[in-house]
Amino acid sequence: MRPKAATLPTPGAGGIEISCLDWPAAWLTADGIIRSLNDAMRGALGADASPGLNVATCFRDTDAAKLLLALSRLMDNEPSSIEVSTSKADQKHFIAGLSQANFNGSGDGAVLLQLTDITDLRRKLDEVTMRESRWNYALVGSTSGVWDQRSSGDYYYSDVWREIRGLGPDDAFPPTMEAWLELVHPQDRERVLHCIERQNAGDPDYSVFQYREMHKQGHYVWIECRGACVERDADGNPARIIGTDTDITARKQQEEWLEGLSRRLKLAIDISGIGIFETDFEAGTSEWDEGMRRIFEVENDCEVQIGGFWESKLHPEDRARTLAYVAGKIAEMKPFTDNYRIIARDGSTRYIRSNSLPFMDHDGRLKMIGVNWDVTEDQRLRQELEQQKTLAEARNAELERTRLEAEHSAMHDYLTGLPNRRYLEMKLEEWRDSKGELGTGIAVLHIDLDRFKQINDTLGHGAGDAMLTLAAKILRDNIRVTDFAARIGGDEFVVLIDHDGATPALATVASRIIAQMRQPAWYNGQECRFGASIGIAHSLTRDIDPKQLLQNADIALYKAKYLGRNRYEFYVPASRTLLADSNRLSSELLRALENDEIFPQYQLQFDARTRNVVGAECLARWRHPTRGILGPDKFLTIAEEYGVLAQIDGLILEKALIDQAAWRAEGIAPPKISVNVSARRLTDPDLARGLSDLDIKPGTVSFELLESVFLDRQDAAVMSNLDMLRRLAIDIEIDDFGTGHASIVGLLNLKPTTLKIDRQLIEHVPDSQEQRILVKSIIQIARSLGIKVTAEGVETEEHARILSRLGCDVLQGYGLARPKSFEDVTQMLRDKKSAQA
Template sequence: MTEPREPIDTGNGPMTQDSLAPHAMDQVPAGVILVDAGNDIRTANATALRLLGRTAEEVIGASIAAFVHGEDLPAVVAFEGVEGAEEPAVVRFIGALGTHAMLVSRAALPAAPGAGATTILTMLPTDRLVSEIASLRKDETRWKYALESALEGVWDHDFETGNLFYSSTWRRLRGLADDAEVDGTLEKWIENVHPDDRAHVLACIARQDSGEAKFNTFQYRERHADGRWIWIESRGASVAYGPDGKPCRIIGTDTDITARKEAEARLAEVSRRLQLALDVSRIGVFEHNLDTGVSHWDEAMFRMYGLDPAGEAPSSAGWESFLHPEDKAVAIKRVNDAIASGTPFTNAFRIIRPDGVVRHIRSNAAFHTDLDGATRLVGANWDITDDIALQEELRRAKSFAEARNSELEAARVSIEYNALHDHLTDLPNRRYLDRILTEARVVNAILHIDLDRFKQINDTLGHQAGDAMLVHAADVLRSHAERDDFIARIGGDEFVIVCRSGRGSIHLEELAQGIIQAFRRPVPYAGQLCRLGASIGVAVNEGRLTDPRQLLMDADIALYRAKSLGRDRFEVFSDEMQNQILTAKRIGDELREALEKRQFIPYYQPQFDARSLEITGVETLVRWSHPARGVLAPMQFLKVAEDINLLAAIDRMVVEMAYADFRAWQRQGLAIPKISVNISSRRLRDPQLVSDVREMKIPRGVMSFELLESIFLDEFEDEVAETIAALNELGIDIEIDDFGTGHASIIGLLKLNPARLKIDRALVGPVTENRKQQKLVRAIIDIGHSLNIKVVAEGVETWTHAALLADLGCDVLQGYALAKPMSREDFERLARKGFDVPRSFSEARRVR
């Protein structure tokens, strides 16, 4: 015997094999088939037979496999050891009319005594089920795309199951990936909420969690994944409640309203600015409904009309009562005409306020039809009383100004004339010249004239004499220029003639030469004859220039050339001159770079005792170690260096390097008594010179500065005299270079008190052939010795020169016969090797 079967609950009470008789199974709305342990069909209800399209005779006793598609057979065949209900599956059944898909649920029934295990299959047609599922899926898809297109992020919090759902749109709103994990706990999520919004958000959540609010909407700022803050509008609804009446499931959406918030902020800012503008401008705004006659005024309108803002705006008739009697008819007519035409209009009128004060009002208005179709007149009033008063004041001022117009015009003409003319010579000034050159279309030529020796006259005879010379110069230029030429004084002693009519080069050169000849004639002043001179630069427009200002620059270049070639002459600008200027500029640029890169190096020419021919010192000579052109002598760059004001800096560098070499020689044991360095007049006037020498801490008697005689020793400036005195106190000796060809006198020598004189090579060269020259040189030596000044002969080219100069009493010899200027390395080799006195020198001295 088998054990009693356990009943199976089908939803309609317990069910056993006995209770599944055919008449009972026919009551079930679904198809039911009972399969035994051998997978044979024991019974089937009428619905199952109808679904299969078979008779009971065809089905009962047959194997279930005969009616099921082979691939779906595992879903319906009972397996040993399987108990209880299985998951429903869609199974294809082979009926009389074809294959039909049906949803099958399978359950195992306890077998009857001696019958073995049994399986019950419940069948439902899938056509209707599939249609309903498809409909549901279509609805789900429709809502999904609707929410996504609206950028609504969906969230679903099921607190009973603990399932927290967040849609992909919800994640994308926050900059998260669609598959990013989200920690939806309140404690974690609230960390991303803006600190200023957390209290508000927590309060809203608490109201919904308590059941107080079934539907909840709030706005807050949340941190985006990229670090910025975004505004979120969250809407949530409670869809299920627990036994305690509190929500157990809440579903909602989140929307990014950042753009809307920014637009609201901008709108608020615009509104604030508009209100501020209205407040500052004191403009009153009104609106009048033409259909109802009702008006609305803002506070500014009430204040403008002297009314209480708490009251009601006046009607049309009430507004008309404020109008000044003299303006009333015109103002009302203007309003009525505008209403009739429906066009915007402007009005101006006076009002009398309740306090009796009269104010001037200006009004602008336009018509507007609102959403209800009502016609409204919208406009603004502003008080122009102060403007009217100002206009009246301006009218009075204008009348007063017109009364004085002729006087002011005369003053204007005088001021303009004075602004454009030189008060001394009555010639046009630089400002007038600039205007002429700017406005002129064609300029034939420009002469730039600079007076020579004007400074000496001005300094020696006084400024009145200088002014007289300038007036004389203006008269000379007027007498030589043609009628349409433009003459201007553009500086202290500089003049310009602009030739506007066509003249050839020969005519222009004759004009320049004539002016120079005229300036050479002495000018009497205060019982004396003043001699001026003129240097002139000429630039001719040869059809290539379009800008007259460039022509003036060319004339200036030509003037510079004329002055550099000796003054009292003229030069005509040429392409060659331009190229020379460009070359000088290129050299100047290279000199600045050379100074930065310390490309200047010292060369040394030894100086010898005239009797023993022992080295008594060295003269330091500057050389430029050019990276491309090799070692350059001073004559190739010093003039340009002086023009661009680099000579003082080069002098400073040479002094520093020479003293550094001298100290190195001392450490090497080379007996070099002293060094001398050439100092330019510009460096001598450099206020930094004394402090630079003091910082070097040069021992007394070690270094001497060579000054050119052409520095005008008789006319020392005070600052130069003070500099030389300071150098003497520091132990720096002063030497006079090129003595005998310049302007120095005995008085100048006494004033300067130099340590040595260097006789110029122009006097030394002829000394072996000319006895007069010998007497001159001996006289210079005697003068030097009488003043306790040692004498150096430079330019000693032969040993005959050396012997003769020694016999004449010269103290030191310097020249190519003894040694040429050489690099530091070559000089050090010479100093170590020593100097052999040539036999020719000794023999020449014995003969004498």
């Protein structure tokens, strides 16, 4: 329903008199004709503004159209405000307010126009916009990326900042300092942390520092970071830090090249025995290096003056000629060579050869630079030349060997000795240009080591390097001489194979590599297990871009990892859709954490003999806005890849504790709840502080560790966190036991409260004597170590009966209770309590 218009007297007839208003006001007809206006309005619009004039003609064409449109809509809408500008040379800017009124209730509509002058405000805003535009253009032109970090967690990274790292606008960046440090070159990490700390503290010596960071494409780029703390909180801690990052990779490469050139020049100078000098004729001095001082027998702290020492050393018979010759060449400003004699300190004559170059420096000062060397005993010159020839040939051979070694180093991985990415790209270009040893058809195998990072994190980089070396050997042993294997960075390898169209042969090679990679390896007495995922792309013609072929293999590799790792997959066009879906799902997962879409479901656990509820396992679920409830198999792999798995673990624990408190308030709480803990979270040095802030009742919570990530030797951080869990009376359980690699020694070191036998070992217990014996053995080992046993995957009553007879303590599975929401589990617990009452 349209609101009833206000009833106002006719202007000038005793109603609202606009003439007494201090601001511009006018009464208009519905189509914009001025009926009356006050002096302030006439001053705003100009002397031409008068009754009978259409007010729209006083404004710019575009604003006139907006005004007329607002008038036409005013009949059906609420009063409106628009910004308008006059069309005069001294342009003014206003906020025009329009409101409708009826006169005497007759329905004769009129519009009240009021103006608010915003000319000064508009000009100031335009100036601010212009200044901001200049700064933005300047920053873009400078190729510097801008970053802005706040303690509140708000971060800003400019497009140039992202381009430096190969990131697109939607690419995620590591969410934590620890995750970001993984991208920093290992040799720079400790220094970078120190520089950031000093920069945050306002130390001017650390306002600029340089480091290397991993580019999205896998190589390192040199970055020069400039930053400063611009805001601090009440305690003096940094609240806002702003700075710029500049890609200085090209500059660093140039510096490295110049450094190498300098080393070679120094080597040449040292070998040749020459002396170098630079003379400043205006200052009257000459700077001599060690070689010159040696030749002319000058003390190192002695200053060489023009017209003094050097002239006195000249042989009397050569002095006049030499001085005249040098003076003439300096006057001509041409380079010259000279031979002359000097008198040594012991009175002997020595022969000197010199090359000199007179020049004007940038200040217009006349200078000369040159080299001298001793060529004494001319009668032995032939012998000396022969010796020098021999030495020169040896030096050339050494330089050639050095060149070959440098070329080899530039094209090969320092650790494994395999060709590197650069060599791989050259090999692919040779293939495309029909050169090299590869045939017309080619297959690309992109290999990524599984569980390598866990070995690196737990046993150290030495173990990681040993596994990389072993992986390189396995690749060499499983390809032909004509094939090609390269390490392209980190734990990634690429193999090029002559391909004749027979994909089964490629599958055989991939299967053989995977099988050998899965064999246990040893480092310093510790067993290490890793695997490999392989993506395969192939072509029988050279009409495909080698980079596209590599990308296809990479996409196939992603599919292999997505489908469970330790497998190979061939590239098919549909794989691109899988990659796109995964990228989309990763972005949605990050938003899900922000939108509180991750929640726990609970699967009850039962005493094997009494069937009483003895616990509940918390299982992560995702309430996806379009796909419904998703299980962990749909998102935990992506969560681990993007470094948010530990965050999900913590979130599930916090929510489970809240639900547990609610159950406890009703008197229906299970004796214990168990939550999964990722390997990354166990290495978190802040885990103890985070858990101590939670209300965890002793003995009511247990942490489940996957046996597949359990090793017999953990680092100090892991062992410290495990000791802390015991002090907090949090039980430790080994999940999926029987499928991983834990040893009895490992169990003794870890001292878990419970082993959970994997469902794969439980599945065939009713119909397999061997399976029952295996489960019985696990239970007996656990009993001997004082460890309780839980069986997962209890699907039938027959499962439950046999497992109880074998000595299992706790049963869990769909045959007893499926995972359910908090509300459903609450009702089940209420029902059980009522039944026992």
